[in-house]
Amino acid sequence: MSYVETLTADDIAFGKRLWHSLRSNKKFPVQGMLWLFQPDAGEWHLLVASPKVDVLGARDAYRKLAEVTHNVPADSAQLLKIELVSPKQPVYQALRSVFAKTHSVEGARLGNTQVAGMYINDAYLYEVR
Numbered sequence: 484m485s486y487v488e489t490l491t492a493d494d495i496a497f498g499k500r501l502w503h504s505l506r507s508n509k510k511f512p513v514q515g516m517l518w519l520f521q522p523d524a525g526e527w528h529l530l531v532a533s534p535k536v537d538v539l540g541a542r543d544a545y546r547k548l549a550e551v552t553h554n555v556p557a558d559s560a561q562l563l564k565i566e567l568v569s570p571k572q573p574v575y576q577a578l579r580s581v582f583a584k585t586h587s588v589e590g591a592r593l594g595n596t597q598v599a600g601m602y603i604n605d606a607y608l609y610e611v612r
Contacts, residue, residue: 488526490518490607497561498529502589502609504555511535511551514570514612515579520605528566532611536569575611577601582611 498518505513515532535544544567568575577599582588588608596603 490520490527490605494518494527494529494561494564495607497555497557498607498609499589500555501529501531501552501557501565504552505531506610508551511547515575516609517578517611518607519574519603522604527564529561529564530572530575531565531567532570532572532575533567534570536567537571541567574601574603578603578606578608578611582608585611 495518498516502513502516505511505516511533512535513531513533515530517530518527519530520527531548533544533548535547538544539547548565548567570576570579578601580599582591588611591608593603593606593608595605
């Protein structure tokens, strides 16, 4: 029997704090953010879609993210769950094709569903644009 991590209220609150700190930040533009369950690993990842990944590369984008979010309260386990992705990443593109024109998706939960041909085991959305 394998261990499956649960998305906790603390994780959701951390994601919300991070999203509110990033959504209007000019130094680190973000197009969307969501928790996504990775069934192979049994873990949740906080996907942050930013064009900085394409411009700077992943390593430098993580450095830049750390600079602009150092004041967001978080524990080390939450910080390790952040996964920076390009807005061109397939799962993000699939979600974007459905939710980009939606006024607000914050708090929406997707589970065991197909979105634009991509299977989503479980997700908690903050914004997808």
